[in-house]
Amino acid sequence: MGGRVPRRRRALTRTALGALLAAAVLTGCGATAPREDGARRAAGRFTAALAARDFGAACGLLAPESREQLTEDGKTPCDRALRSLELPSAGGARAVEVHGRQALLRTDDDTVFLSQFDGGWRVTAAGCVPQPDDLPYRCSLKGA
Template sequence: MRAVLASVLVAAALAGCAQRQGGRAAAAATAVLASAQRGDGAGACAGLVPSAAQSLETEGRSCAEEIVKLGLRSGPADGGEVWGDAARVRVGADTVFLFRWGDGWKVAAAGCRPRAGRPYECRVRT
């Protein structure tokens, strides 16, 4: 009986940790999208992993200039799903993928839409 109770308590603690991490990932995702939506390109780019920010730097234009042009929109987010150091958060009709970065989360891909039988199509990607 004690072993069963201990197992239940461990599972509950792990679920609580996953929910907290999902909430943190969702907060990071919505912060990037909200920054882009209000025209704060520097703030939005600060929430991206470096390779995602670099992917937007083309033809002499900065990440900050380009991310606001993408039309990314923030909105209600689901609780997020976390798998180790990776997470997926749905914000409205879009999906955001994140990586654990230091003690927080950074966006690796944003403005992503599923495609039948193919990988997601993302406006921001690593």
């Protein structure tokens, strides 16, 4: 037999490799949708908490660095510091962009940035306004 692979075995190997390649392509293409949905839900919970004036719940949805920065800047507990920012509290999600573990969600009234942590998506910045000439967004709430 001298190292020759039977024709039937080669055909099965090609079929298996094709199926694995197709699965990898489909998985790679579909992986963004669940992350987009997760980011959209997290931002929705955050804006709903702001609309309900439940600043304690909104603070619980912040990334740790953003919460720390907020309390340091305001020199008050998170809920009071968040209340003082008067962030936009409502607006339907118009678009979400996910890049790795980072997301940007545009609502009718705001732009919210999020990061994905082991425990889920957390808000890293909100009250963000785009700047001209491709400069970074200016955000009322931001992490360090």
